[in-house]
Amino acid sequence: MKFPLPHALLSACGLALALALAALPAAAQxxxxxxxxxxxxxxxxxxxxxxxxxxxxxxxxxxxxxxxxxxxxxxxxxxxxxxxxxxxxxxxxxxxxxxxxxxxxxxxxxxxxTPPFALVVKSDSPIRTPKDLEGKTVGGPANDGALKLFPAFARIAGIDAAKVGITNMAPNLREQMLSRGQIDAGFGYVTTVSFSAKGMGLDPAKDLRFIRYGDYGMDLxxxxxxxxxxxxxxxxxxxxxxxxxxxxxxxxxxxxxxxxxxxxxxxxxxxxxxxxxxxxxxxxxxxxxxxxxxxxxxxxxxxxxxxxxxxxxxxxxxxxxxxxxxxxxxxxxxxxxxxxxxxxxxx
The missing domain is CATH 3.40.190.10 (Periplasmic binding protein-like II)
Incomplete structure (x- = not known):
């Protein structure tokens, strides 16, 4: 013969179960x-x-x-x-x-x-093609993606990389140095350089030109x-x-x-x-x-x-x-x- 458990005992069991579950550690993230x-x-x-x-x-x-x-x-x-x-x-x-x-x-x-890698020059720069970089100084932050890929770009675009001077600078100085003529061209991503230039009061569409790696067979x-x-x-x-x-x-x-x-x-x-x-x-x-x-x-x-x-x-x-x-x-x-x-x- 089955006897129903008293309501108080059921409540106590429920409370004990709830407390036991609450004491369990949450699933670790x-x-x-x-x-x-x-x-x-x-x-x-x-x-x-x-x-x-x-x-x-x-x-x-x-x-x-x-x-x-x-x-x-x-x-x-x-x-x-x-x-x-x-x-x-x-x-x-x-x-x-x-x-x-x-x-x-x-x-x-x-x-x-879509490949964002590029070289940026001033709009009135004599650098029109990759080959024109020979004898010039190009700068970029040491960890810039376009700089890291320059040996590949030079080979594909027919540049004698030994004739190109490379210099490094802090990222926030790249556009300043280009504007002042301290470098002839800069390495960078098109979007990044464009907005850095805007921050200096330049109009990228009028004041800068980009030589894009993707235009020379580097669809990377x-x-x-x-x-x-x-x-x-x-x-x-x-x-x-x-x-x-x-x-x-x-x-x-x-x-x-x-x-x-x-x-x-x-x-x-x-x-x-x-x-x-x-x-x-x-x-x-x-x-x-x-x-x-x-x-x-x-x-x-x-x-x-x-x-x-x-x-x-x-x-x-x-x-x-x-x-x-x-x-x-x-x-x-x-x-x-x-x-x-x-x-x-x-x-």
């Missing part, structure tokens, strides 16, 4: 430290939005985001173990993968699929999100979750750039909203709009194009080995094609 390509700015809005709106947290991740020092500088920081993930130039990653394959990170989400990929090989091996679910959260944020920023800029401004209140919005829109248009994304979607790469990219970097820099595309980029963590953008502008 996987920590991921990310180093960016540059100082906090509008074109990084998706990283900040994903963090602020809890998209990383939704995937069980505890993400911290640090400023960077150049698109090539983030790769060795991840390779050394100081960070688990980064955002930077895939061509610098190819270089490291050739020299030290065990240490090189691997790309998982391609953002800058640029900045990708990447992870250390060790982290990929040990935490594949976390990598997939990070990419899913970031892709979600990228779609939101494309649809509403103003909201994206809000999150960048929160990181650095001294940033000027309209400038950062213009930089974000220019990045979407100039650096993330390769025609291939209509076919393969943002975030992915075309294997044939990546293979050509790798070959250019290896040959031009006389690297010891040619990495396979699969060593450089792993698409297995990408959301399905239907969930990734087919275009980066809304109009």
């Amino acid at each position: 996987v920590p991921i430290k990310v180093v960016l390509n540059w100082k906090y700015e509008g074109p990084q809005a998706w990283f900040f939005l994903a963090q602020d709106k809890g998209y990383f947290k939704d995937e069980g991740l505890d993400v911290t985001i640090d400023q960077g020092e150049g698109s090539a500088a983030s790769i060795p920081k991840v390779a050394a173990g100081a960070y688990q993930a980064g955002f930077g130039d895939i061509n610098a990653l190819v270089d490291l993968a050739s020299r030290r394959p065990a240490d090189a990170p691997v790309g998982v989400y391609m953002l800058y699929n 990929y640029a900045n990708t999100v990447f992870f250390s090989k060790r982290f990929v091996k040990e935490n594949p679910k976390a990598v997939a979750g990070f990419v899913k959260a970031l892709n979600r944020a990228v779609k939101e920023v494309i649809a509403n750039p103003d909201a994206g800029v809000d999150h960048a401004i929160q990181r650095e209140p001294l940033l000027k909203r309209e400038v950062e919005k213009d930089k974000l829109l220019a990045t979407l248009k100039n650096d993330m709009s390769h025609p291939e994304i209509a076919r393969i979607g943002l975030g992915d790469v075309d294997d044939a194009r990546l293979k050509k990219d790798i070959a250019i970097v290896v040959e031009a820099n006389a690297l010891p080995r040619t990495p396979e595309p699969g060593e450089i980029f792993d698409r297995s963590f990408l959301p399905v094609r239907a969930d990734r953008p087919s275009a980066t502008t809304t109009h």
Whole structure:
């Protein structure tokens, strides 16, 4: 014969169970430290939005985001173990993968699929073609992606690199030195240089000219999100979750750039909203709009194009080995094609 438990006893059992569950530790979030390509700015809005709106947290991740020092500088920081993930130039990653394959990170989400690398000169400069750089002085920050790729550009464009003087400076001095005639040309990304020049009161369209690497056969990929090989091996679910959260944020920023800029401004209140919005829109248009994304979607790469990219970097820099595309980029963590953008502008 069964006897019903007294109400008080049921209540006590329920309370004990609730207290026991409350005492259990919360599911541990996987920590991921990310180093960016540059100082906090509008074109990084998706990283900040994903963090602020809890998209990383939704995937069980505890993400911290640090400023960077150049698109090539983030790769060795991840390779050394100081960070688990980064955002930077895939061509610098190819270089490291050739020299030290065990240490090189691997790309998982391609953002800058259109080559932004360029040389900038004043509009009245006698430098009209790459060959005109011979006998001139060209300057750029030591970790600038265009500077790192100059040996490849020189070989492809028929420049005798030994006849070109190279000098380094702090990033904020590049446009000043060019304007004052202290250098004849500068290395940089088109969007970055344009907005730095605007900050000095110059009109890039009238006062500057760009010699773009992409116009001379270097249809290279640029900045990708990447992870250390060790982290990929040990935490594949976390990598997939990070990419899913970031892709979600990228779609939101494309649809509403103003909201994206809000999150960048929160990181650095001294940033000027309209400038950062213009930089974000220019990045979407100039650096993330390769025609291939209509076919393969943002975030992915075309294997044939990546293979050509790798070959250019290896040959031009006389690297010891040619990495396979699969060593450089792993698409297995990408959301399905239907969930990734087919275009980066809304109009």
